Amino acid sequence: MRTALERRHHENTATVTDPRRSFDIVLRVREFGIIAVLVVFVAVTYGIQHRFLSGQNITFILFDTTIFAFLALGEAMVVIARCVDLSVGSVLGLSAYLCGRLFSVVHGIPIPVVFLVGLLIGLGCGVVNGLIVAVGRVPSLVVTLASLYIIRGIDGLVVGGGVVVASSMPSSFITMGKATIFHVPYVTIVVAILIALGAYYLRSYRSGRELYAIGSNPEAARLVGIRTGWRVFNAFAVSGAIAGVCGVLWASYFGTVDSTAGTGYELQVIAAVVVGGVAIFGGSGTVIGAALGALLLETINTALYVLGISSFWDSAIAGVLLLVAISLDHTITLHVTAARRKRGNRLVT
Amino acid sequence: MTRLTSERTVRGRRIGTIQIAGTRVAANGSGRRIGGHVQEGSGVFAVQHHSDGAAPPVLSVEHAQKTFGAVRALVDVSIDLFAGEVHGLVGENGAGKSTLVKILAGVYRPDAGRLLIDGEEITLRSPSAARNAGIAVIYQEPTLFPDLTVAENVFMGRQPLRSARRIDSASMDGQVRAVLDRLGVRLDPGRITRGLSIADQQIVEIAKALTLDAKVIVMDEPTAALSAVEVGRLFQVVETLRQNGAAILFISHRLDEMFELCQRVTVMRDGLWVLTSPVDALGTDDLVRAMVGRELVTRETAASAKLGAPILSVERLTREGVFLDVTFEVRAGEVVALAGLVGAGRSEVARAIFGIDRYDAGRVTVEGRVLPKASPAAAMEAGIGFVPEDRRQDGLVMSESIERNVALASLRTLRRWGFLRRRSERALATEWARRLQIRYGRLSDPVSNLSGGNQQKVVLAKWLSRNPKILIVDEPTRGIDVATKQEVHRQLLSLASEGVAVLMISSELPEVLHVAGRILVMREGRLVAELAHAEATEHAIIAIATGANEGASR
Numbered sequence: 001m002r003t004a005l006e007r008r009h010h011e012n013t014a015t016v017t018d019p020r021r022s023f024d025i026v027l028r029v030r031e032f033g034i035i036a037v038l039v040v041f042v043a044v045t046y047g048i049q050h051r052f053l054s055g056q057n058i059t060f061i062l063f064d065t066t067i068f069a070f071l072a073l074g075e076a077m078v079v080i081a082r083c084v085d086l087s088v089g090s091v092l093g094l095s096a097y098l099c100g101r102l103f104s105v106v107h108g109i110p111i112p113v114v115f116l117v118g119l120l121i122g123l124g125c126g127v128v129n130g131l132i133v134a135v136g137r138v139p140s141l142v143v144t145l146a147s148l149y150i151i152r153g154i155d156g157l158v159v160g161g162g163v164v165v166a167s168s169m170p171s172s173f174i175t176m177g178k179a180t181i182f183h184v185p186y187v188t189i190v191v192a193i194l195i196a197l198g199a200y201y202l203r204s205y206r207s208g209r210e211l212y213a214i215g216s217n218p219e220a221a222r223l224v225g226i227r228t229g230w231r232v233f234n235a236f237a238v239s240g241a242i243a244g245v246c247g248v249l250w251a252s253y254f255g256t257v258d259s260t261a262g263t264g265y266e267l268q269v270i271a272a273v274v275v276g277g278v279a280i281f282g283g284s285g286t287v288i289g290a291a292l293g294a295l296l297l298e299t300i301n302t303a304l305y306v307l308g309i310s311s312f313w314d315s316a317i318a319g320v321l322l323l324v325a326i327s328l329d330h331t332i333t334l335h336v337t338a339a340r341r342k343r344g345n346r347l348v349t
Numbered sequence: 350m351t352r353l354t355s356e357r358t359v360r361g362r363r364i365g366t367i368q369i370a371g372t373r374v375a376a377n378g379s380g381r382r383i384g385g386h387v388q389e390g391s392g393v394f395a396v397q398h399h400s401d402g403a404a405p406p407v408l409s410v411e412h413a414q415k416t417f418g419a420v421r422a423l424v425d426v427s428i429d430l431f432a433g434e435v436h437g438l439v440g441e442n443g444a445g446k447s448t449l450v451k452i453l454a455g456v457y458r459p460d461a462g463r464l465l466i467d468g469e470e471i472t473l474r475s476p477s478a479a480r481n482a483g484i485a486v487i488y489q490e491p492t493l494f495p496d497l498t499v500a501e502n503v504f505m506g507r508q509p510l511r512s513a514r515r516i517d518s519a520s521m522d523g524q525v526r527a528v529l530d531r532l533g534v535r536l537d538p539g540r541i542t543r544g545l546s547i548a549d550q551q552i553v554e555i556a557k558a559l560t561l562d563a564k565v566i567v568m569d570e571p572t573a574a575l576s577a578v579e580v581g582r583l584f585q586v587v588e589t590l591r592q593n594g595a596a597i598l599f600i601s602h603r604l605d606e607m608f609e610l611c612q613r614v615t616v617m618r619d620g621l622w623v624l625t626s627p628v629d630a631l632g633t634d635d636l637v638r639a640m641v642g643r644e645l646v647t648r649e650t651a652a653s654a655k656l657g658a659p660i661l662s663v664e665r666l667t668r669e670g671v672f673l674d675v676t677f678e679v680r681a682g683e684v685v686a687l688a689g690l691v692g693a694g695r696s697e698v699a700r701a702i703f704g705i706d707r708y709d710a711g712r713v714t715v716e717g718r719v720l721p722k723a724s725p726a727a728a729m730e731a732g733i734g735f736v737p738e739d740r741r742q743d744g745l746v747m748s749e750s751i752e753r754n755v756a757l758a759s760l761r762t763l764r765r766w767g768f769l770r771r772r773s774e775r776a777l778a779t780e781w782a783r784r785l786q787i788r789y790g791r792l793s794d795p796v797s798n799l800s801g802g803n804q805q806k807v808v809l810a811k812w813l814s815r816n817p818k819i820l821i822v823d824e825p826t827r828g829i830d831v832a833t834k835q836e837v838h839r840q841l842l843s844l845a846s847e848g849v850a851v852l853m854i855s856s857e858l859p860e861v862l863h864v865a866g867r868i869l870v871m872r873e874g875r876l877v878a879e880l881a882h883a884e885a886t887e888h889a890i891i892a893i894a895t896g897a898n899e900g901a902s903r
Contacts, residue, residue, distance in 0.1 A: 204515040206508055213494045213505050220492035223456065224506045225477030283496035 030277035030285075030328075034292045038299060045303040052306045055183040061295075061302045063177060063253060066188045067092075067246050068294035071269045072276065073198050074239030076290040079273055080202070081235050082215040082282030083140035087129060088243040089265035090151035093257075095121045095247025097155060100164035100257045103173065111173055118248035119241050125151060126240015130233035140236075148266065152259075159259035166255030177253040187249060198287045211235060215282025271318055272297050275325045297321070405468045407432050407596040408453070408484070408565045413462035415448050422448040423459070424620040430565055430596040435587060437611035437628065438600045441640055441802075441830035445620040446600050447489065450569045453598070454486040455479030466564075477506065485563035489570045489600075489828060490741065491550035495543035500525040502542055503557045528556045533582050547574040547739065548691045555583065559590075566590060567598045572606060573828045576691035576856050577891055584610055602830055603857070604633050616640055637831055656866075657681030658716075660850040661733075661819045663702060666711035671697045672874040675711070679819065679850040684841060686865030687854045689894045694874040695854045696738055699821050702852075703735040704728045715819065729758065731819075734812030736805075738823040738854070744808040745796050752778035752792040755810045781810035786836065802833030809840065820844060823854045838864050858887045870894050 045052045071088050078085045095118045102114055129147055133140045166174055179186050202208035214221045214228050221228050251257050276293025278285025300321075301314050406429035415423040423445045430436050440446050451457045452464070455473035463470050466482055473479045479486070493502050500522045501508075509524070511517040525538040534552050536545075542553060551574050558566050568587075572580045587610060591597060599611055607614050608628055616623040616639040623639050662678035672694035679685045687695040701708045704725040713720040715731040728735070737743035745754050755778040756763055763773045778792050785806045789799060796807055805825065812820060822841065826834040841864055845851050855861050861868055868885045870878040870893045878893045 204518075206506070206510075206514075206516060209497075209501060209508065209516065210506065212497060213501075216494035216496040217492065220494055221505075223454070223476055223488065223492050225455075225475060225480055226506050279496070283494065 031289050031292060033328075034276065034289065034296050038292070038296050041296075041299060041303055045307060049306050052303060057302065057306065058183045059178075059180050059185060061298055062183075062188045063185050064302075065291075065295045065298040066185065066191045067249055067253070068265075068269060068272055068298060069195060069291035070191045070242055070249075071246050071265065072272045072290040072294045073195050073287050074235075074242035075269045076273050076276070076278050076285065076287045077198070077202070077211060077235045078140070078239045079270070079278050079280065080215045080282055080285060081211045081232050082218060083133060083232060083235065084144065084270065085126075085129065085140065085236060085239045086144040086266045086270075087125060087147040087151055088239060088246075088269055089262040089267075090148050090155065091122050091125045091240055091243035092247040092250055092262035092265060093259070094125070094151050094155045094158070095244040096251040096257045096261045097159050097164060097247075097259065099248045100169060100251040103169045104164075111170075111176065114173070115245060115248050118244045120244065122244015122247065123237055123241040125244070126237040127233075129240060130236030133236060134229035134233040140232075152263075156259045162258070164251065164257040169251070169255070173252050174255055177249060192291075195287055195291050202287060207231065207234075212283055215279075216284070268297065268318075269294070271322050275321050277325070280326070293325075404432060406430055406465070407467060409463075409465045410449070410452070411463045411465065413449065413452060413459040413464070415445075415452065415457060415459050421620050423452075426462075426617060426620070426622045428598075428615050428622070428625070430598055432564070432594045432596050433591055434613065435591050435597045435599050435611045437607040437614035438598055438617065439602070439604065439607060439614060439636060439640055440617035440623075441832055444617040444640070444830075446617060447569060448620075449617070450486060450488070450567055450598075450600070453479065453484055453565070453567050454488075455484075480507070480561065480563075483561075483564035484567065485558035485561040485565070486567045487551075487554045487558050487569060487571050489573065491547065491554050493542045493545075493550055493553055496541060498539050498541055499529075499536060499545075499553055499556075500538035502553050503528070503538075503560055524560060525556060528559050531559070532556065532586055546692060548576065548579055551575060552579075555586070559586070563595065565596045565598070567600075569600045570602065570828055571599075572601055572603060574691070574824075574856075577858070578690060578895060580606075602828065602834070604636055604831070605859075607636065608633070640831060655846075656683050657848055660716055661702070661852065662714050663698070664712050664714070666698065666701060666708055666713065668697065668701060668706065668708045670874075672701075672871070675871075675876050677869055677876060677879070679852050681818075681848045681850050682845050683867065684845045684851040684853060684865050686861040686868045687852065687871060688856075688858070688861050688868055688890050689871035691856060693871040693894065695871050696823050698871070699735070699823055699852065699854055702728070703733055703821060705735075729815070732815075732817050733819045733821065734758070734815060734817035736808050736812060736820070736822040736825055738827070740801075740804055740808050744811075745804060747797040748795050750793045751782070751787070751789055751796055751799070751807055754796050754807050755781055755814060758811045759814050777814055778810070781814050785810050785813075785840065802829040802837075805829055805837065806833070809837070813840075813844070817849060819850045819852065821852045821854075824856065825853060826855070826857065826860060834860070858890055861885075861890065862887065 042053070051057065071092070075085055075088060098121060099114050099118045102109055102117060125147065129140070129144055132138050132143045136143075177185060177187055181189075202211065210221065210226045210231050213224070213226060214231055218228060247262070250261060254261075272294035273285075273290040274280050274293070275296060276285065276289035276291065278290055297318055300317055301311075304311065304314050304317070408430045410426060410428045413423050413426045414421075426445065426449055428436070428438070428449070438446055438449075448457065452459050452473075455476045455478050458473070464473065465471065471482060473482065473484075494505065497505070500518070503525050504521050508516040508518075509520045511520075522538045529536050529538065529552070532552060532555065534549075536549060536552060542550065545553070551571060555568075555571060558568075571583060575583060584606075587597060587599070599606075601607065611628050613625060614628050614631065614636065615625040616636065618640060657680055659678040659680045664676050666675040667673050675694075675698055677685070687698065689695050697706065700706045702713050702720075704720070704723050704727060707723045715733065718731065720731055721727045725735070741747060746757070752774050756769075756774040759777060760769060763769055763777065765773075775792060781787075782789060782792065787799075787803050787806045787810065789803065796804055799807065809822075809825075820841075825841070826837050829837065838860070841851055841853065845866075853861075853865060855864075862882075862885055865885075866882050868880040868882070868890065869876055870880065870890055872894055880889065880893075
């Protein structure tokens with residue numbers, strides 16, 4: 001009879017002596033989960049087709065992942081703040097084309113300058129998105145859905161029927177993306193460092209934590225004096241800037257840019273972010289998780305290709321993963337709430 | 350004109366000479382004599398205080414006004430807060446207290462009037478400006494970040510920093526742990542706040558204010574969700590803060606708390622300042638009269654109700670780790686109260702009966718028929734209505750209109766050919782708004798516009814319109830003013846007299862004693878005592894609920 005109460009009592013003391021841990025595990029479980037699924041997928045695919053882990057293939061997967069993971073960094077910041085940025089694919093496309101064209105317009109333009117231009121193009125788009133969301137108080141879903149079409153439209157107007165081809169860009173730019181060390185592209189290493197910095201920023205800086213606070217309870221965030229509009233604006237600006245830089249990477253990697261570059265990327269990026277454990281309604285998740293989500297989706301994509309399975313399965317599997325991720329979120333939340341409720345009865349002793 | 354002068358001490362501290370002169374409470378008052386002094390030509394009357402003239406008020410609000418659209422939330426309110434003093438603020442819902450709080454918090458800016466801190470005029474442009482000015486606010490509704498830890502919630506926006514402006518989480522956790530210890534609460538600073546009970550959420554809010562080391566602490570109904578023990582602990586903390594020189598503005602609907610905790614009290618009504626007076630110069634009746642502006646109808650008692658057959662019976666209901674072996678029945682025409690500390694499992698039992706939560710063993714029968722587990726639809730079908738504890742979260746669709754909310758539980762009876770008819774929704778809502786005297790602008794206004802008491806009436810209307818046989822009400826008067834509270838009590842009693850079985854959960858003992866014909870006391874998940882109306886006293890209930898009668902250690 002007494003046992004239930006005693007156990008509850010025991011749990012109570014346990015949480016007191018053992019603070020942080022339960023919380024951390026809940027957060028990390030997702031990242032472990034993704035890594036586990038990833039390992040299983042790689043192992044199975046490798047078992048069937050050894051070619052899957054060839055150096056060339058690894059490079060291929062990593063480079064594709066790099067663009068998605070980088071986009072996911074910006075997108076995760078936006079989603080954590082309970083917004084969404086649907087315009088990243090269009091921004092990437094516009095930036096890719098304009099920066100590709102830049103080489104033939106300004107001969108001998110240094111590559112870093114091109115990156116800077118890409119960044120500024122993206123930043124401009126992000127700033128507009130952010131202003132309308134933060135100042136105009138229009139839901140970001142609507143704003144960025146509009147800018148998705150508007151930017152793609154501008155892209156179409158600028159590009160017309162034109163195409164930027166690899167031969168119009170300097171070869172140093174084209175080979176830049178392909179330079180590797182131990183089959184790992186340099187670009188991947190740079191982006192990985194940026195993601196790690198982003199993760200550290202979101203964890204350890206006030207402004208980073210404030211993004212979580214805004215996503216968790218916007219009204220409460222205002223009441224504790226957080227400048228919510230300013231923070232959200234910044235998240236959009238960063239997301240835009242990253243999409244702009246990704247456009248330059250895209251041009252370098254694919255070499256051919258037309259007006260459809262990056263079409264549909266926004267949804268793939270959001271899928272990666274959610275599979276990676278960022279709650280779609282904000283407040284929780286990490287950018288490392290989001291990057292791992294991107295890696296997982298890309299790996300599956302490649303694995304199916306290598307195994308000769310129709311690429312239609314790719315979309316289906318991505319969808320299933322998304323559902324699993326979201327229901328997992330839901331279950332964990334319910335579970336945590338229930339556990340808290342059971343333990344919540346603080347006993348007066 | 351009467352004039353009286355007296356020397357008095359409050360809690361060992363000499364407040365000074367108090368002059369009470371003048372005859373009327375307020376310009377639009379009932380003409381009752383309580384005391385008051387004509388203030389320089391403003392047309393309102395005040396009690397002079399602190400005539401020792403030493404310290405100026407830490408914070409004064411002078412003639413603050415605030416209008417929202419057509420609603421005049423604050424018409425003319427002045428208040429002075431002094432260091433080392435707990436200043437009570439009472440008033441009915443809609444009197445403008447929360448607006449005043451938000452002005453002090455820097456959320457709203459007054460349309461007119463001045464705000465002075467240490468005698469200097471200041472404009473609070475934002476919540477952080479208020480914080481920097483040394484004002485901490487504990488809101489009525491906890492405003493936490495469910496995804497973040499307790500420590501992060503306490504320090505959000507002002508986390509302690511180490512090198513390179515990084516957050517020093519170790520120091521953050523340490524400080525929060527220290528504050529929680531001071532509050533005597535065992536709560537892990539590293540736990541996320543999702544799933545915390547309302548009482549614990551309130552504790553986090555209080556911890557937030559305490560870590561600010563504020564000069565002025567505004568507490569907007571901090572005790573509304575707390576149990577008696579927790580209230581006691583909070584009072585100790587408030588008393589310590591007061592002794593350390595903080596000025597505290599304490600808002601509560603529980604008038605006994607005013608007398609227990611405060612040195613002075615201010616009454617507001619309809620956005621107007623009514624009176625400010627030392628607390629010992631007033632009686633409960635004076636306060637109530639000043640708040641309501643009229644005499645309250647004498648209290649009805651529950652004892653006389655005629656009882657019918659048992660309608661709801663609960664047998665050996667058990668939910669692992671939550672409640673154990675709970676057995677009781679409620680008869681037609683009876684109001685049964687479930688008393689106990691917050692966290693004793695009362696709400697959980699109610700939720701299980703109504704089918705929101707599962708239970709592991711036992712059964713619930715309504716008029717002899719066993720109710721299926723975990724099915725609110727079946728519970729409703731069987732004639733149970735459930736007014737939940739958290740009306741904003743669980744009881745209402747806040748953004749929807751009054752009429753939609755009232756009609757929500759009766760959709761089946763309102764539809765014709767599968768379509769809902771707006772006319773019947775409105776007819777239903779009009780009928781119940783009239784019966785429960787809901788104060789509203791238009792029935793199509795969102796319920797979020799209503800004051801707390803009127804929101805609660807909408808929840809009641811929603812269930813009453815179904816003609817329930819059994820009504821379960823969880824903290825039916827939490828955050829509701831005295832007059833509305835009495836209306837709700839009257840409503841519960843009249844329901845019972847119509848033969849409805851009412852199961853009420855309440856942490857307010859006067860309410861329990863007043864309304865309930867029978868009182869069940871829960872402790873640590875078990876039903877430990879049953880008291881008849883005649884034998885129940887506050888003391889007895891507290892003793893049983895805390896286990897004090899069994900010599901349990903505290």
